Amino acid sequence: MLETRDILETINMIDNENLDVRTITMGISLLDCMDEDVDKASVKVYDKVCRYAQDLVKTGEDIEKEYGIPIINKRISVSPIGMIAAPCQSKNVVKFAKSLDKAAGELGVNFIGGYSALVQKGFSSGDYAVIDSIPEALDITERICSSVNIGSTKAGLNMDAVKMMGKVIKQTAERTADRDCIGAAKLVVFCNAPEDNPFMAGAFHGTGEADCVINVGVSGPGVVRAALAKNGKDKSIDEIADLIKRTAFKITRMGQLVAKEASRRLCVPFGIVDLSLAPTPAVGDSVAYILEEMGLETCGCHGTTAALALLNDAVKKGGVMASSHVGGLSGAFIPVSEDAGMIAAAKKGALDITKLESMTAVCSVGLDMIVVPGDISEEKISAIIADEAAIGMVNSKTTAVRLIPAIGKNAGDELSFGGLLGTGPVMPVRDGDPSEFINRCGRLPAPLQSLKN
Amino acid sequence: MNAIISVVGKDSVGILSKVSCACADSGVNIVEVNQSVLRDMFAMLMLVELNKDDVAIDELREKLAKVEKETNTKIHVMHEDIFNSMHRI
Numbered sequence: 001m002l003e004t005r006d007i008l009e010t011i012n013m014i015d016n017e018n019l020d021v022r023t024i025t026m027g028i029s030l031l032d033c034m035d036e037d038v039d040k041a042s043v044k045v046y047d048k049v050c051r052y053a054q055d056l057v058k059t060g061e062d063i064e065k066e067y068g069i070p071i072i073n074k075r076i077s078v079s080p081i082g083m084i085a086a087p088c089q090s091k092n093v094v095k096f097a098k099s100l101d102k103a104a105g106e107l108g109v110n111f112i113g114g115y116s117a118l119v120q121k122g123f124s125s126g127d128y129a130v131i132d133s134i135p136e137a138l139d140i141t142e143r144i145c146s147s148v149n150i151g152s153t154k155a156g157l158n159m160d161a162v163k164m165m166g167k168v169i170k171q172t173a174e175r176t177a178d179r180d181c182i183g184a185a186k187l188v189v190f191c192n193a194p195e196d197n198p199f200m201a202g203a204f205h206g207t208g209e210a211d212c213v214i215n216v217g218v219s220g221p222g223v224v225r226a227a228l229a230k231n232g233k234d235k236s237i238d239e240i241a242d243l244i245k246r247t248a249f250k251i252t253r254m255g256q257l258v259a260k261e262a263s264r265r266l267c268v269p270f271g272i273v274d275l276s277l278a279p280t281p282a283v284g285d286s287v288a289y290i291l292e293e294m295g296l297e298t299c300g301c302h303g304t305t306a307a308l309a310l311l312n313d314a315v316k317k318g319g320v321m322a323s324s325h326v327g328g329l330s331g332a333f334i335p336v337s338e339d340a341g342m343i344a345a346a347k348k349g350a351l352d353i354t355k356l357e358s359m360t361a362v363c364s365v366g367l368d369m370i371v372v373p374g375d376i377s378e379e380k381i382s383a384i385i386a387d388e389a390a391i392g393m394v395n396s397k398t399t400a401v402r403l404i405p406a407i408g409k410n411a412g413d414e415l416s417f418g419g420l421l422g423t424g425p426v427m428p429v430r431d432g433d434p435s436e437f438i439n440r441c442g443r444l445p446a447p448l449q450s451l452k453n
Numbered sequence: 454m455n456a457i458i459s460v461v462g463k464d465s466v467g468i469l470s471k472v473s474c475a476c477a478d479s480g481v482n483i484v485e486v487n488q489s490v491l492r493d494m495f496a497m498l499m500l501v502e503l504n505k506d507d508v509a510i511d512e513l514r515e516k517l518a519k520v521e522k523e524t525n526t527k528i529h530v531m532h533e534d535i536f537n538s539m540h541r542i
Binding site: 007008256 | 457459461489496498510511514527529530531532533535536537538539540
């Protein structure tokens with residue numbers, strides 16, 4: 001029989017340390033739903049999503065009950081709508097968003113991702129239409145998540161798209177200002193976007209993927225923090241890294257088990273396990289607290305980037321061995337409004353946007369869920385995107401920007417999104433006007449891949 | 454499928470009996486029991502066999518939830534595979 005200690009450890013992880021499977025995400029290709037007529041195409045999209053995902057929520061709930069593991073979200077990602085909208089003669093592509101939102105509502109999933117455009121090198125007509133319609137789509141729907149990939153290490157940065165996204169983010173926040181600007185919380189701008197990411201808001205179903213696939217995102221910052229609190233005292237950095245690896249291994253094994261089981265029951269191929277530490281606003285389930293447990297007085301002080309680099313690397317090393325296929329974003333997330341420790345650090349001024357930017361150079365995502373003053377200019381948002389994308393482009397990693405301009409609010413105020421999206425204090429941005437640089441437009445050339453210094 | 458029932462809490466009369474009765478009522482076969490009382494803390498692990506056609510895990514959970522209240526303990530029912538995958542390579 002299994003050892004008592006091991007069994008109690010697992011139960012304790014679930015009961016007291018917020019261990020859960022964060023999401024089972026079904027990726028569905030919509031490439032066969034293209035049509036010149038936008039109405040026909042959106043009906044095809046609705047039908048296909050409903051047909052493929054009809055058992056997704058029930059299967060997730062069954063596994064949750066049978067195995068006794070909390071599975072928090074069941075979600076869907078679809079092919080980038082920018083691509084599906086390309087042949088449509090009418091550019092009223094917001095119809096796709098309505099269809100997807102309706103399907104998601106009927107299926108009982110809380111988010112559906114893929115209202116996206118991949119424009120790292122340039123735009124197709126569908127991409128233009130989708131980007132243009134993002135503010136409206138996120139305003140009139142509840143469950144749609146949108147993402148735009150504006151750069152990659154191979155293609156460089158599409159500065160036209162960078163400029164556009166500054167405007168789109170501001171408009172989205174303005175249109176949803178009465179709901180704490182929630183629209184902007186469902187919009188991510190990527191550099192090097194992964195095609196198999198199960199986490200929202202950046203999930204979409206890449207073109208190289210199978211027709212339908214199951215990806216699973218695990219979580220467990222609380223478990224890592226508790227392991228460090230229990231066993232990490234007076235340990236050297238090497239020993240801390242080992243401890244994190246062992247914990248990440250266990251968390252990921254659970255994700256792998258759920259992913260395999262979901263894939264078997266739904267008769268859909270298993271894609272990947274995304275072994276990310278995704279915090280929630282629940283106390284204790286915080287990446288910032290892990291960093292503080294390592295010995296930092298507060299997240300954001302000098303040493304934070306090094307501690308985060310150690311955490312991110314150890315999570316990957318531990319997780320990779322536990323799963324047959326690892327993908328997505330895999331690493332540590334640092335979404336400010338979703339992490340109790342980050343919120344506290346930001347409120348007391350220990351964590352600012354520049355420190356967060358340097359942290360993103362070593363972790364798995366980017367400037368995530370950061371609330372900025374509502375009077376920020378579109379160009380400044382674009383410039384923040386450009387900075388962050390440049391880090392991703394040069395370092396061959398994914399970076400993302402999810403900024404929420406708090407319309408009508410300033411530093412010291414806060415926005416409350418509720419649920420997993422949390423509460424974010426408005427964080428000041430740097431002075432100085434980058435407008436001339438942003439308004440130049442064009443393409444920022446791809447970086448050299450040798451002579452690396 | 455095999456499941457692990459864990460019972461942890463303050464020791465009192467009849468915990469084992471009540472848990473086993475709930476199992477028997479649900480048609481669940483107890484394969485192995487491991488129990489210890491440290492000071493007055495009671496910890497018991499049971500490996501049980503659930504025949505999926507006869508018994509729903511929901512039903513067993515409901516019955517055990519009642520026992521949990523009666524005995525003031527914490528009871529979990531989880532699939533054995535979770536522990537195997539997390540703690541065995």
